[in-house]
Amino acid sequence: MSDLTDPASDDARSAGASATGQPWWQRAVIYQIFTPSFQDSDGDGFGDLAGILSRVDHLADLGVGAVWLTPIYPSPLLDAGYDIADYCAVGRPFGDLDTFDRLRAALQARGIRLILDLVPNHTSDRHPWFREARAARDSPKRDWYVWADPGPGGLPPNNWLSRFGGPAWTTDPATGQAYYHAFLPEQPDLNWRNPAVRAAIHDVMRFWLRRGVDGFRVDAAAVLAEDAVLRDEPPNPDVDGDTPPPERFRRTRTDSQPVGLDYLAELRQVVEEFPDRVLLGEVDTAPDTLPDFYGADVPRLHLPLNYRLVDAPWKPDAIGRLVQDFLDALPEGAWPNWVLGSHDKPRIAGRIGTDQARIAAMLLMTLPGTPILYAGDEVGMPSVPVPPEAGRDPFERCVPGYGLSRDPFRVPLRWEAEGGFTTGEPWLPADGVPDHCTIAAQRGDPGSLLTLYRRLIALRRSRMALQTGRYRRLSSGGGTLVFARWHRADGLVVALNLTASRLRPALPGRGRIVLASGPGREGETVEDSVALGPHEGAIVETRG
Structure with a gap:
């Protein structure tokens, strides 16, 4: 890995890169907000943009330099907004474009950047593109999605499995063909081998970049392309009685296809049309694949999101080796990043205990590179049990019995002793959040985890050794x-x-x-x- 360079102050959004070329995303702490669970403003029990706007002072007091929002687009919300019906609008539960603009301006005024989730792998089946595609075999947008004739006797075209269980193909009765969906049947995959699809997503990016967003986190960035001739997946040799059904095959035909790297390079080119923006991506950061996602001669992601600490044994030698292996795998000039919490993984305080959550905070904020903090981890929220009958996660509904539900990691934040998230019924039950995990209680406590995070972030902003050393x-x-x-x-x-x-x-x-x-x-x-x-x-x- 090359030596890192000096950052300048992170005081003003307009400052951009430092005098020595250090971009803002190398100096900032990025704060991930699971939008439905951060703050509700209208009593419908669902977090929204106006709610985030009302809590901007918390973000400023914490000291974060950027906020990453999970999807805010129009959606049937079958998968927490990752089933998008319109890429260039704000969904009704979340607000509207005017509220988005006010939030962006409020963040900018406090020196905080704004990153949006980009979901280019699939749309909702209610998206106008898919409605047109499924209308007829000769529809102009038919090839915007992945279609195939069924196998003998109506069998799926191949053995590909949905991540949410069952075949990854659904036959459309109107045209007699099946469409591919890596996730829910209501989330048909876009055909990224079609240049028109790629151009349409590029235009989506430009829409938001012109509106002032500072970058994107690309969802499912490693699975944009599938095998061109739809060959079967090979069996998974590690299958045992505890293996969930969706993992019965190795995803060699649907994950990490080489052409997908070209598509990421195109996304990077769009971002480069606008100064001072960043591209994050959800990919596999194993040492042998990591350099490809950064790119060398052809730049791709600025930050392939590094979740390896999330699943690491919480032991000094294991963590030390993992950190060194990741740093050693970085290509020349690449910038590291670290994630300890995520809306897809058990909460850090639940994994290692409330006492060690303080050590996790110190580790995250002092490792070299960009730290990414998941909202709620700053007050030590644990994973909160959600009764199956109240669950919303497709994993729990479609693949029951394997403990795959992500609902416990997505329970709404508890701002005050009385709750403070909503005046109505929260979309996920939040009464299991412990009393000590309220922002109000920890804000004035000099010994609280929240105070420790504030001190760590302030130290990181003030010391060159931590920012770029x-x-x-x-x-x-x-x-x-x-x-x-x-x-x-x-x-x-x-x-x-x-x-x-x-x-x-x-x-x-x-x-x-x-x-x-x-x-x-x-x-x-x-x-x-x-x-x-x-x-x-x-x-x-x-x-x-």
Whole structure:
């Protein structure tokens, strides 16, 4: 990986790249909002843009530099808005374009960028494109989707399986052909081999870029193309009794087709038409595939989203190796990023416990690269059980019995003791959110997780070593992870205790604690080692 360069201040949205060329998305903390669950403004129990607008001060106080919103478009909402019926509008539950413009302006006034989810793999079956495509075999938009004749006796055209269970093909009675859908039957896949489809999505991007958005997170970015001749998937050799039915085959014909990289390069070209924008993507960041998604001679994604820490064993050596492997796999000039929470994965506080959630915060905000924080993790929200009868996730409805529901990770935020999310009935039951996970309770508590996140983000914004400095793992044994970050004369050592024991990891010389996971240790002098209590972390300014 190449040496990183110096950032300038992150004070003004209009500042763009720093004098040394450091773009804003390398300096900012990105905050992901699952739009239906952040804040409702009209009492319908569903989060919306006006609700986010009412909470912009929270985002500014937290110190984040960008907000990424899950889909806000018109949708039947069969898959939390990822089934889009119109790409160039705001859906009624979320608000309207005027509210969108007001939100963007309010964020901009506070120095916060705005990133939208782009869902180019599929549309809703209610989208005008699909309605026209299914009208007749000779429809002008027929080839905008993936169609095939059924097999003998009405069998599906091949053995491809939907991620939400069952065959990935649905026969349309009107024309006698089947259409492909990687997800729900109500989410037909677009045919990305058709240049007209790609041009239409490019125009969608330009619509929002002209409206002032600062970039996109590309949903399902690795699955835009399928095998051109629709060959069967091979069996999955790792299938056992616990394997969900959708995973019975290896997705070698429907995932990561080489031509998909060309399509990502085209998306990047559209983004490059507008100054100072960013392209994120949901892809496989395994070391052998990671360089392709960044691109070398042909740029693709600025930030292939790195979810590898989400599934990592919470042990110092495992984390240390994973971080180093990811950094070693980066192509020259590529910028790392780190994700610990997601609307598709169990909450970090539920995975590792509330005590270690403080260590996770310190890790996320001090690793080299761009941190991405999932809304609610700043107050330690756990995964909240949702009764099956109240569930909304297609995984739970279509593939029951395997614990695949993502609803527990999507429960609405609890702003106040009384709730504060909505005056009506929330779209997912939120009464299971613990009392200590309210923003109001933690905002004024100097020992709260929210306060720790605010302190960490403020430190990151003020220290070159954390924004752009180099990284070296110093140790990852005996229950602690210790690493150095430095830029020129600005040097810091991060020491994290991942156990419930008192430990004293070694340090490279003398130093002064500038931030600890709990209050009261700032300014403490340490020499050659630092005492860490159970579940404690410290950031030490080194003095040589």
